[in-house]
Amino acid sequence: MFNAASEDVWTSLLNIGIWLAAIAAITGLVFWRGRRRGSKTIALDAALTLAGMWVLLSTIGIVVFAAKVFVVDWAELHGFTNIWLSWPAALPCSQFGDSAGTTLTCSGHSLDDFTVTNASLGLRALAGAAQATSLAFSTMPAVLVAAICFQTLRGRTFSRILTLTLTVGAAVVLVLGIASDLLGSIAATAGLREVFPPDSTWYPPVFQLTVTPLPFAGALGLLALAAVFRQGMRLDKERERLQLETARLQKETEGLV
Numbered sequence: 001m002f003n004a005a006s007e008d009v010w011t012s013l014l015n016i017g018i019w020l021a022a023i024a025a026i027t028g029l030v031f032w033r034g035r036r037r038g039s040k041t042i043a044l045d046a047a048l049t050l051a052g053m054w055v056l057l058s059t060i061g062i063v064v065f066a067a068k069v070f071v072v073d074w075a076e077l078h079g080f081t082n083i084w085l086s087w088p089a090a091l092p093c094s095q096f097g098d099s100a101g102t103t104l105t106c107s108g109h110s111l112d113d114f115t116v117t118n119a120s121l122g123l124r125a126l127a128g129a130a131q132a133t134s135l136a137f138s139t140m141p142a143v144l145v146a147a148i149c150f151q152t153l154r155g156r157t158f159s160r161i162l163t164l165t166l167t168v169g170a171a172v173v174l175v176l177g178i179a180s181d182l183l184g185s186i187a188a189t190a191g192l193r194e195v196f197p198p199d200s201t202w203y204p205p206v207f208q209l210t211v212t213p214l215p216f217a218g219a220l221g222l223l224a225l226a227a228v229f230r231q232g233m234r235l236d237k238e239r240e241r242l243q244l245e246t247a248r249l250q251k252e253t254e255g256l257v
Helices: 007-036 041-073 121-153 160-195 214-256
Strands: 076-077 084-086 107-111 112-116
Touching: 007 041, 007 084, 041 121, 076 121, 076 160, 112 160, 121 214, 160 214
Parallel strands: none
Antiparallel strands: 076 112, 084 107
């Protein structure tokens, strides 16, 4: 995820453009080297390179999250809690949309991105696990793309190991996706409970947990893809069998002649 913040939209777009230009430059370099070598798999080479970099950076991020549990005394929390923060009374807004001009409708926002200082080791570990799980879940597409590209470059596109990788990947995506949804909210609520005493009005009385359909959709898509590769593997085996049968028949025909 690329983030950019500035006073005007063009500066933010420029910052995002720099990141995109860096990715384009890396992709262009891979294509250029592939053309120089006369490679016929340039697109696969580029996809494997970018996926490998994605996995490498995510691995470094997970290591950093793990180290922060023991190095710092604060915990970053990014899960939804049941605390609703009202807007300040001085903020111009319309309660019932009865303003003559363009204005905000008075509302508020949930507390879903905050930091707890002097956090306990348990809370830091929970927050780190939530961050690492979320990052691992978002990195799974790169892992699977890298696996597909690697096996294809080896001439084993429709192989048993690739169908097994996709099947296992579906299970991992499902587990990581559900864990990512749950751990973030659990850590956020646990963080507030560590800060506020039970008799405080800000003490969250319940854990409000939500699991999105994304992990299930991702797992289902990977299982379907694994079925496609499995069917391709069967077709490859059938083609090899027919080729061997054809060669045998040709030899027998030559012997009769």
